[in-house]
Amino acid sequence: MNGKDDLQELEARFLAEIEKAGDERALEDIRVAALGKKGEISTRMKGLGKLPPEERKSMGQALNALKSRIAEAIAARREVLKQQALAARLEKERVDVTLPVRPEHKGSIHPVSHVWEEVVEIFADLGFSVAEGPHIETDWYNFEALNIPPEHPARQEHDTFYFHRKDDGTRMLLRTHTSPVQIRTMESTPPPIRIIAPGRTFRCDSDQTHTPMFHQVEALVIDEETHMGHLKWTLEEFCKAFFETDSVKMRFRASHFPFTEPSMEVDINCSWEGGQVKVGEGDDWLEILGSGMVHPNVIRAGGLDPERYQGYAFGIGLDRLAMLKYGIPDLRAFFEADLRWLRHYGFSFLQVPTLAGGLSA
Ligand code: DAH
Numbered sequence: 001m002n003g004k005d006d007l008q009e010l011e012a013r014f015l016a017e018i019e020k021a022g023d024e025r026a027l028e029d030i031r032v033a034a035l036g037k038k039g040e041i042s043t044r045m046k047g048l049g050k051l052p053p054e055e056r057k058s059m060g061q062a063l064n065a066l067k068s069r070i071a072e073a074i075a076a077r078r079e080v081l082k083q084q085a086l087a088a089r090l091e092k093e094r095v096d097v098t099l100p101v102r103p104e105h106k107g108s109i110h111p112v113s114h115v116w117e118e119v120v121e122i123f124a125d126l127g128f129s130v131a132e133g134p135h136i137e138t139d140w141y142n143f144e145a146l147n148i149p150p151e152h153p154a155r156q157e158h159d160t161f162y163f164h165r166k167d168d169g170t171r172m173l174l175r176t177h178t179s180p181v182q183i184r185t186m187e188s189t190p191p192p193i194r195i196i197a198p199g200r201t202f203r204c205d206s207d208q209t210h211t212p213m214f215h216q217v218e219a220l221v222i223d224e225e226t227h228m229g230h231l232k233w234t235l236e237e238f239c240k241a242f243f244e245t246d247s248v249k250m251r252f253r254a255s256h257f258p259f260t261e262p263s264m265e266v267d268i269n270c271s272w273e274g275g276q277v278k279v280g281e282g283d284d285w286l287e288i289l290g291s292g293m294v295h296p297n298v299i300r301a302g303g304l305d306p307e308r309y310q311g312y313a314f315g316i317g318l319d320r321l322a323m324l325k326y327g328i329p330d331l332r333a334f335f336e337a338d339l340r341w342l343r344h345y346g347f348s349f350l351q352v353p354t355l356a357g358g359l360s361a
Pocket of ligand 1: 179315
């Protein structure tokens with residue numbers, strides 16, 4: 001058998017097949033048949049040893065050259081096929097952006113998502129940015145760095161979900177509030193700091209006003225001159241914007257949180273006429289948030305110098321805000337995924353809350 005003629009024939013055959021390959025899979029089959037471990041070219045390479053020494057060298061060179069020509073042809077064809085596949089996909093997945101919105105859409109935005117967006121919109125306008133932290137936290141971030149040492153009574157109130165203990169005795173937990181984001185933000189961001197952190201929180205608790213998973217929004221402001229007047233003004237602006245009324249009255253009550261000193265709880269006025277709560281009317285009071293000036297221990301735990309930096313923080317229940325603003329009576333229904341409830345209380349996805357366009361309208 002004349003080896004060189006055989007190679008020419010082989011090359012012609014493979015090149016023709018490569019040219020004909022209709023997709024990347026077919027091309028891969030050809031590659032395996034030619035260059036794969038048991039492919040025709042590899043088999044011939046293995047047979048080199050049986051050739052007489054004078055033929056071995058030239059045959060080896062010829063095989064190597066053939067191998068690279070085939071590999072190049074495959075690569076070139078693959079590129080062509082890729083381009084063709086892309087062009088076909090672009091053609092097939094074309095979207096007509098001029099089509100009108102279909103009126104029969106069924107989905108809706110959950111009230112919590114809507115209120116979340118409203119809150120972000122209001123605070124963005126006040127110069128706050130949005131920060132995030134993990135749902136699964138360490139004891140340090142959730143408690144200790146927030147000035148809640150192991151024996152502190154506040155730990156009982158938090159009804160914490162713990163994970164199994166690790167070999168070193170520590171255990172992770174589901175964050176019981178968004179306050180750990182305060183510490184994480186101080187660690188990662190040089191002051192001045194002005195953030196809100198909306199997110200999910202978890203406590204082992206369930207009744208008409210408590211669910212094991214709920215939502216809070218935390219706020220943290222840290223710089224060199226912030227004082228309680230700033231805190232109060234910010235909260236007033238927030239309440240007016242959120243409840244979309246200038247008439248809402250606020251009451252600041254001295255309170256206690258380990259991570260703030262002094263601490264205040266904030267109530268807003270409301271009426272309960274006909275069993276329905278109306279914010280900004282009447283003489284009843286409803287607690288909506290906890291706040292205060294950040295405790296020096298917390299600032300220190302965040303890696304900053306409390307002699308130089310100070311600031312305020314507050315935490316609001318997002319679900320609570322949604323219930324109040326949209327007159328939703330039972331918190332548990334928020335997380336039952338009942339379609340009738342969602343259609344009733346949900347928002348259209350076209351209804352993006354903006355301060356200019358209106359938050360709830
Ligand atoms: N972390 C508190 C809670 O879940 C709420 C809170 C109170 C947050 C006062 C704050 C604050 O930032 O200053 O009960």
